Amino acid sequence: MPMHSPTDTPLFGSWPRAYAVVLGALLLEIAxxxxxxxxxx
Amino acid sequence: MSSLDxxxxxxxxxxxxxxxxYKSRGKQxxxxxxxxxxxxxxxxxxxSVMATQASAITFLSAPGQGFSDGMRFVQFYFGLPLxxxxxxxxxxxxxxxxxxxxxxxxxxxxxxGRVRSLTAGLFLLQxxxxxxxxxxxxxxxxxxILGWNIYWTNLIMGGIVLFYSVSGGTKAxxxxxxxxxxxxxxxxxxxxxxxxxxxxxxMGFTDALRVAGKAGRLNLIDxxxxxxxxxxxxxxxxxxxxxxxxxFGTDQSQVGRYxxxxxxxxxxxxxxxxGLLKVPMQFLILLVGVLVFVFYQFHESPVFFxxxxxxxxxxxxxxxxFQVLNRQHQGLSAQRRAAVLNLQRATAQxxxxxxxxxxxxxxxxxxxxxxxxxxxSDLVKRNNPAADKNDVNYVFLRxxxxxxxxxxxxxxxxxxxxxxxxxxxxxYSSLASTTVVDIYRRVWPGSTHNEVVVSRWSTIGWGIFCVxxxxxxxxxxxxxxxxxxxxxxxxxxxxxxxxxxxxxxxxIGGRATFWAAVVAEAVVFVCYYFDLMAFLWFNVVGCLLVxxxxxxxxxxxxxxxxxxxxxx
Numbered sequence: 001m002p003m004h005s006p007t008d009t010p011l012f013g014s015w016p017r018a019y020a021v022v023l024g025a026l027l028l029e030i031a032x033x034x035x036x037x038x039x040x041x
Numbered sequence: 042m043s044s045l046d047x048x049x050x051x052x053x054x055x056x057x058x059x060x061x062x063y064k065s066r067g068k069q070x071x072x073x074x075x076x077x078x079x080x081x082x083x084x085x086x087x088x089s090v091m092a093t094q095a096s097a098i099t100f101l102s103a104p105g106q107g108f109s110d111g112m113r114f115v116q117f118y119f120g121l122p123l124x125x126x127x128x129x130x131x132x133x134x135x136x137x138x139x140x141x142x143x144x145x146x147x148x149x150x151x152x153x154g155r156v157r158s159l160t161a162g163l164f165l166l167q168x169x170x171x172x173x174x175x176x177x178x179x180x181x182x183x184x185x186i187l188g189w190n191i192y193w194t195n196l197i198m199g200g201i202v203l204f205y206s207v208s209g210g211t212k213a214x215x216x217x218x219x220x221x222x223x224x225x226x227x228x229x230x231x232x233x234x235x236x237x238x239x240x241x242x243x244m245g246f247t248d249a250l251r252v253a254g255k256a257g258r259l260n261l262i263d264x265x266x267x268x269x270x271x272x273x274x275x276x277x278x279x280x281x282x283x284x285x286x287x288x289f290g291t292d293q294s295q296v297g298r299y300x301x302x303x304x305x306x307x308x309x310x311x312x313x314x315x316g317l318l319k320v321p322m323q324f325l326i327l328l329v330g331v332l333v334f335v336f337y338q339f340h341e342s343p344v345f346f347x348x349x350x351x352x353x354x355x356x357x358x359x360x361x362x363f364q365v366l367n368r369q370h371q372g373l374s375a376q377r378r379a380a381v382l383n384l385q386r387a388t389a390q391x392x393x394x395x396x397x398x399x400x401x402x403x404x405x406x407x408x409x410x411x412x413x414x415x416x417x418s419d420l421v422k423r424n425n426p427a428a429d430k431n432d433v434n435y436v437f438l439r440x441x442x443x444x445x446x447x448x449x450x451x452x453x454x455x456x457x458x459x460x461x462x463x464x465x466x467x468x469y470s471s472l473a474s475t476t477v478v479d480i481y482r483r484v485w486p487g488s489t490h491n492e493v494v495v496s497r498w499s500t501i502g503w504g505i506f507c508v509x510x511x512x513x514x515x516x517x518x519x520x521x522x523x524x525x526x527x528x529x530x531x532x533x534x535x536x537x538x539x540x541x542x543x544x545x546x547x548x549i550g551g552r553a554t555f556w557a558a559v560v561a562e563a564v565v566f567v568c569y570y571f572d573l574m575a576f577l578w579f580n581v582v583g584c585l586l587v588x589x590x591x592x593x594x595x596x597x598x599x600x601x602x603x604x605x606x607x608x609x
Contacts, residue, residue: 005096015309019126026122029320030274033115033261040247040254 042442046451053455057217057462058205060141064213071492075142075474077212077301085215086269086311089298089467090289091318092218097461097527099326100225104437105346107330108337111258113272113539117526117577120281124289125316129309137305142478143471144296144540151543152551154483159541159558164293165472167532169229169503171525172468176202179461180511181434185349186537192512199508201310202462206469206504207497214466215301221459226322228449228456229329235445236332243337244385249335251388252381255400256338257408258331268574271523280577283584284530292529294464294471333440338381340444344370344414346435350421350428359424366420370413377406436562447488465507472503531569534583535562541584542591549591555592 012018042050050571072079081089091250106114132144141147145164149157180194206214237246253259263273270276289295289312302308344367345351354363380402387395418430477492478498514524535558542554565583568574 015129018313019129022122022126022313025317026119028319029324029419030119032260033112033324033525037254037259037261040259 042454043447045447049448049451050455050458052395053452054458054462056218057459058201058221061205061213061217061466062208064216068342069493071477071496073212074493074496075211075470075478076297077215079183079301080303081212081215081301081307082303083307083310083314084564085219086299086302086308087318088222089215089218089301090295090311090315091322092222092460092463093294093298093467094288094319094464095222095225095322095460095490096175096464097457098175099323100229100457100460101178101181101437102434102523103323103326104330105433105435107258107327108334108436108486109433111253111260112324112327112331113260113263114276114318115261115324115327116263116272116277117281118285118320119274119277120279120283120552121285121319122316123278123282124285125312127286128290129312132296132540133299133312134305135309136300137302137308139298143293143475145293145475145479148539148543152554156555156558157479158483160291160536161290161475163532163562164291165475165535167528168292168294168468168472168504171511171528172465172472172503172507172559174514174525174528175461175465175468175578176507176511177514178434179458181438185347185435185438188349195508195511195514198461199465199504199511201506202465203469203501203504205462206466211297211301211470213216214463214470215298217459218463218467221456221463225456225460228453229326231449232445232453233325233329234333235449236329236336236440237334239444240332244339248388249332252335252338252403253331254385255384256334257404257572258334261478268578269311271575273576274598276575276577280575280580283537283580284526284533284577287533287540287580287584288529290377291533291536291540292471293475297471297474298467305433330437333437336440336444338378341371341374345421345440346439347416347421348435348439350425350432353428354420354424357424359420363417363420366413366417370410370417373406373410375411377403377410380406383592392492469504469507473497473499476503479607523576525570530576530579531565532562532583534580535587536583538584538587538591541588546588546592549595553591553594554587557587557594560590561586 012021103114134149136144139147139150143161145157148160176195176199177191180191180198183193237249240249245598252258263270264275265273266275267273268276289299299308299311302311343351345354348460351363354360380399384396384403385398387393387399418432421428422430441450445453473496477496481492481495481499538561539554539558542549542557561583564586565579568579568582569576
């Protein structure tokens, strides 16, 4: 595992949580786009 | 363009160039010049990373792509958030810890000088070619507005950026990136809002989306798996992931941006911010293109969006043929407008059968218009063999000039210029730093020359090369944003493969990796030459081939065992 510097405090409490937020946002976007496409088809 | 637009255009460009020069004033060390002294906070890193990727091509080509091909291009960016996470976990801490200037320095540490030189060479080649295309993109604007010769325009555009890049260091680039992104976002929102405002009074935003949907422009997600299809969910998630990982992880124009972060945390948050904002931003830019498409359902659209070529046609021997096609286009446009009005009425009355019939009518008119457009494109090429027969890059520009209010025209065109200058400057800076750190220092290890001076001369050399490339770009004849991505995909997969072996397969040495990369690059070129797959898959093939071949060469013990593995 990479070393962290002392100032490297994680975002959103922990880095895994921060990564989950980014990936969760992507999933929501894909779902939103899919819904938009079908709604207006 | 009115005199107000010219003042706003000239004033904005002059102010931002002066701002860049002001920020880069004073004596700079090589560390300051290349990495801004590793002193910048996360929002600088994030905005700089976004501004480097979003050049004039993004704002010119992407709305045109939305107009002509719909929104399926957004899928291309789905791999980006995944790549940002992997980068944050792996690449960022390693690069920071080793305190490297370029990503390729790490490769000598891990393998040997040969792998480092090969990778740096591949990067220099692809980045210089892509930057040539990036210079050409804003030059289209000048040539269209001023009627200038495109070759002279490339020269002037490349020259201004060269002057700015040589004078300013990385810190100045990052400061201007921050300002650019804020202003460009505001300008694009205003452009989108005004496009909706210019639709007929009884047509709202959702009605516009309905028309776009019926005309197949809201083709946001395609779940079919087809390696020949350019944009679908899988090519975006898998191919896009490999492309973005390679672009952000191994392309010095991006690595150089997030290495300016003060700490690992600042660089990481900057990249994650990019992962959160990029897909919505690209969605909104494409949406503006789709709204422009809906706008032209109610207004006479030009038969060909490149005005200069239309004027040439009208004045040339093919004028008669062109007039026939133009009249055909006007007739079909009227039919399409009638279909859209029928669709709007049927939707308002909740009459599904009538709405479906109007949708069919719209499809047929759209298809016939596309055929007429293709015939006009052929005519343009016959009339002027040097002309670009694809007008997708001119759509948004023509709309801005014909329909947006004065003042905003100047601002939007200035923003296209400024964003282009920022990304070209970042590319020049990365070409120069790679040349100095990975080539110059290795070839002349004991040189006593000032490295900032060497960097400046190197920038001048690359600037001239990129302008020469730009002179040939108008013969490509496809969407510029696609051209840049295809160029990147030819090299990125292999470069990423080298880094993957370096990071994750520690038993493989430099010789095996070197030859695996050479073979993999040849295979990628064969795939491109024979059109074996859509370009995003080149990234996957290149990367996996390097890893597999390097492993195979090592396993078969083809005298390719590492010469030395410095970090073991």
